[in-house]
Amino acid sequence: MSTSNSYDTDKVVQSANFLKSRMNIKPKLGIICGSGLSGIGEIVCNKTIIAYKEIPSFVESTVPGHKGQLVFGQISEKDVICMQGRFHPYEGYEAWVVGFPIRVMKLLGIEILIITNAAGGINDSFNVGDFMLIKDHISFPGLGGYTPLKGPNDAMFGPRFPPMNEAYDSRLSNLWLQAAKDLKFDSFMRRGVYCNVSGPSYETIAELRMLSKLGGDAVGMSTAQEVVTACHAGMRIVACSLITNKCIMEYDTKETVSHDEVLEVGKKRAKDMEELVVKFLELVQLD
Numbered sequence: 001m002s003t004s005n006s007y008d009t010d011k012v013v014q015s016a017n018f019l020k021s022r023m024n025i026k027p028k029l030g031i032i033c034g035s036g037l038s039g040i041g042e043i044v045c046n047k048t049i050i051a052y053k054e055i056p057s058f059v060e061s062t063v064p065g066h067k068g069q070l071v072f073g074q075i076s077e078k079d080v081i082c083m084q085g086r087f088h089p090y091e092g093y094e095a096w097v098v099g100f101p102i103r104v105m106k107l108l109g110i111e112i113l114i115i116t117n118a119a120g121g122i123n124d125s126f127n128v129g130d131f132m133l134i135k136d137h138i139s140f141p142g143l144g145g146y147t148p149l150k151g152p153n154d155a156m157f158g159p160r161f162p163p164m165n166e167a168y169d170s171r172l173s174n175l176w177l178q179a180a181k182d183l184k185f186d187s188f189m190r191r192g193v194y195c196n197v198s199g200p201s202y203e204t205i206a207e208l209r210m211l212s213k214l215g216g217d218a219v220g221m222s223t224a225q226e227v228v229t230a231c232h233a234g235m236r237i238v239a240c241s242l243i244t245n246k247c248i249m250e251y252d253t254k255e256t257v258s259h260d261e262v263l264e265v266g267k268k269r270a271k272d273m274e275e276l277v278v279k280f281l282e283l284v285q286l287d
């Protein structure tokens, strides 16, 4: 991967052409698996698997719980492309590198993106194992200038100044809630604002108290750069967090947070997230 500061459209085209040459389907649905949630990729039928290291200009997933491969096939009889593993800013990647696979998906014909992640619960009423449909985000890296849209705008993908007020598609969000209802998941299906921080250190107590005051319900280290890239490119997005830990907001506690705990809760709740994706895909109508 080049060390440039912004996208090189030729490289996006090259990656997309490579994948087209290996695919026998034309999916309109993309899925990104969060930490510990790569099981979504396992339920894909008639799988074709392509490792990121085979794909021109893709970087590698370095985080435990992220396999680093694309899976093509069907879920609920609909063609999908699934990223088992995403790229995080703290891995040392430029924001455009984090968004790169989304632009490739755009060229492959993806119209709807389902994003999942693991997140810490800030909202006191949230429990470990809850799901949180993301209604909006606050991206601290984004506000600070770490954005995948930095550099010359390529109008082939979208406008220079894309609005973000409808980034999380309301029709798809309602469908997600319907899927949760159909599965009788209502009691642990929450809705809230995702705060994107850069990590990899977890947050201090003072930082978490600030996020809470700002209206954040959960905190994580991914998603926002993918959402900005996808929204800019006109994709419709639905995003859901798994609350893997309660954020520690008080001093003098022996509790702590670790990535092992995040993965452990992911493992325990993976089946329900997979069922949600299956049900959502049953309900969603493609144009």
Ligand SMILES: O=P(O)(O)O[C@@H]1C[C@H](O)[C@@H](CO)O1
Pocket: 033, 034, 035, 036, 063, 086, 088, 116, 117, 118, 119, 199, 220, 221, 222, 223, 258, 259, 262
């Ligand atoms: O890829 P996601 O956002 O699901 O992973 C979360 C955020 C960090 O990468 C990691 C911290 O435990 O899990």
